[in-house]
Amino acid sequence: METRTISKEALHRTRRRHNWALQWCMNYEKMQGSGFAFGMVPVIKELYETEEEQCQHLLRHAQFYNCHPAGSAAICGIACALEENGQSDTADSIKVALMGPMASVGDTIQGVLVKPLVSLIGAGMAAEGNWLSILMVTLPMVACFLARWPAFNIGYKQSLNLLNNMKSAFSFDKLQELASVLGLTVIGGFIPSILGSRLQLGFEMTKAITDPNTGKVVEQAFKLQESLDSLLPYILPILFVGLCFYLLKKKKMTPVKVILIIAVITFILGATGIMV
Structure with missing residues (x-):
């Protein structure tokens, strides 16, 4: 196998192209x-002299490929290292083998753990009129984007050693499961605190009682919400979440239908004054 050298400028251009485009x-x-093929152009043009060879190898990289961008950055780094060592076939195999696991890990971390969490925190801050909610939502996503640069560098420097270290340290399935559990647990903890102050029953009754101090008959208000809170705080958000779970899991409804059902229920309860 022929070993060639990729210049820092070519690596920089490939990294930039891949992460942006x-x-x-x-x-x-x-x-x-x-x-992916567009990102590999600087490396391929530097490693192969003739235009025919360059087109041939770019066609290899233009085949079907789908991965989370951050995980793909590490794969691109590995592919560059393998191309540099003349292991083109191994580079193709690595792309096919890793794009699924790296996509699942990246989607779980960003889509399940980071994005919903910062969105919930940001929504709570926005409801209180705090302008920092904008930064709460945007900065973590910017950090996820910037993580592509060190991911590429690690993939290039470690190459196949990275795969061996990852296999010995954890399994992709276990990491995905742990991230999902953590993300859903955190999100579940935010549901009562966000919805609890907004899902309140407005049902109220009054009854006449005699004041023991003055002997006068006065009216005392009875609020159903206070009674429910004494039994189980945040019972209404819990019931709404349970209803959504039942419709999605048991009735196999689509999320759009569930959202419409919840919207109709809340509109009726709000219009009749039962819920405030």
């Missing part, structure tokens, strides 16, 4: 294949 040409036939 991976999904620019996304399509249903090749998904991110065109974007």
